[in-house]
Amino acid sequence: MSRISAIFRSLQTYPMYTLMRGIARFKVVRQCVTAMRRIVQKQRLNRLLHDCELRKKDSVFFNLNVASFSSTLKTDGVAFGLTLPGASTNAMLAWSATQTCYADREPTLGFELKDKSRAEEKLGKPILLAQYFNTTLLCPEISKLACDPVLLTIAAKYLGSAPCFVGANLWWTFPVRATEADRNRHAHLFHRDVDDFRFLKFFFYLTDVDAGEGAHICVVASNHQPLRLKTFDQWNLRRFTDQEVEHCYPPSQIREVCGAAGTGFAEDTLCLHKGSTPVQKARLLLQLQYALYDYGVMHDLRDISELSSFV
Ligand SMILES: O=C(O)CCC(=O)C(=O)O
Numbered sequence: 001m002s003r004i005s006a007i008f009r010s011l012q013t014y015p016m017y018t019l020m021r022g023i024a025r026f027k028v029v030r031q032c033v034t035a036m037r038r039i040v041q042k043q044r045l046n047r048l049l050h051d052c053e054l055r056k057k058d059s060v061f062f063n064l065n066v067a068s069f070s071s072t073l074k075t076d077g078v079a080f081g082l083t084l085p086g087a088s089t090n091a092m093l094a095w096s097a098t099q100t101c102y103a104d105r106e107p108t109l110g111f112e113l114k115d116k117s118r119a120e121e122k123l124g125k126p127i128l129l130a131q132y133f134n135t136t137l138l139c140p141e142i143s144k145l146a147c148d149p150v151l152l153t154i155a156a157k158y159l160g161s162a163p164c165f166v167g168a169n170l171w172w173t174f175p176v177r178a179t180e181a182d183r184n185r186h187a188h189l190f191h192r193d194v195d196d197f198r199f200l201k202f203f204f205y206l207t208d209v210d211a212g213e214g215a216h217i218c219v220v221a222s223n224h225q226p227l228r229l230k231t232f233d234q235w236n237l238r239r240f241t242d243q244e245v246e247h248c249y250p251p252s253q254i255r256e257v258c259g260a261a262g263t264g265f266a267e268d269t270l271c272l273h274k275g276s277t278p279v280q281k282a283r284l285l286l287q288l289q290y291a292l293y294d295y296g297v298m299h300d301l302r303d304i305s306e307l308s309s310f311v
């Protein structure tokens with residue numbers, strides 16, 4: 001499909017999201033919309049922050065220094081140091097083991113983890129990524145985490161207004177010799193996201209992620225310094241090669257995020273970032289996303305009538 005017809009289809013299906021992506025790539029537009037939203041939402045934001053402060057004792061991140069975390073997030077576009085309690089991590093992992101996951105995020109490609117080899121045979125290719133659907137409806141630990149007062153406070157401070165929770169996504173990345181098309185499709189090439197005028201993602205590893213084993217890789221502070229190799233790079237939402245990224249940023253800014261199960265971090269994925277393909281050990285990742293507006297695109301909610309297994 002040509003790029004133009006893809007844009008037309010997207011305009012028909014998600015008009016507001018498509019329009020936003022058209023204009024939010026310009027920094028001045030992002031800044032204006034965020035500032036306007038901040039003014040309009042001032043009272044709502046203050047009420048939310050007050051409410052979160054009262055509920056802070058219920059947070060699983062009760063001990064986090066929110067001021068210092070938020071200040072790092074503002075300068076670096078990414079901040080580390082969230083840790084899920086072992087019981088939550090285990091509960092989510094145990095929940096996932098009982099559920100159907102979906103190859104390539106396709107609702108008709110459901111399979112159970114124990115049947116992965118058969119699923120790959122039937123599909124005729126290795127499965128790089130498989131996602132769960134309806135996680136906030138079906139997994140109480142995930143819906144609870146999405147309302148955690150410390151996460152909401154961090155998101156509110158970063159966005160400058162009351163955050164919309166726009167979706168959870170939970171997916172496996174498997175150690176396979178993935179096709180280049182799948183690596184591109186599943187964000188294993190450097191890119192930046194324009195998911196709203198301002199937005200924030202929290203990432204939690206639910207399995208141990210060692211170096212070279214499917215870590216998330218991000219370029220610290222690159223949200224403030226877009227890569228400019230070609231004329232339109234600062235506005236173009238293309239994939240970038242590792243060489244291009246390594247040419248433009250020092251190694252100290254390119255961070256491979258490793259950590260034990262339970263490790264969490266927050267990132268404005270306007271920063272350049274990518275997933276990496278594990279060599280030996282599958283990665284299970286939970287992502288929670290907050291934004292100024294909800295275009296209905298980021299969530300994992302699917303009608304059960306749409307979902308089916310294929311093995
Ligand atoms: O799999 C990853 O670590 C990267 C995912 C990604 O690109 C995103 O969540 O925006």
Ligand SMILES: [Fe+2]
Pocket residue numbers: 187191192193269273
């Ligand atoms: Fe991304």
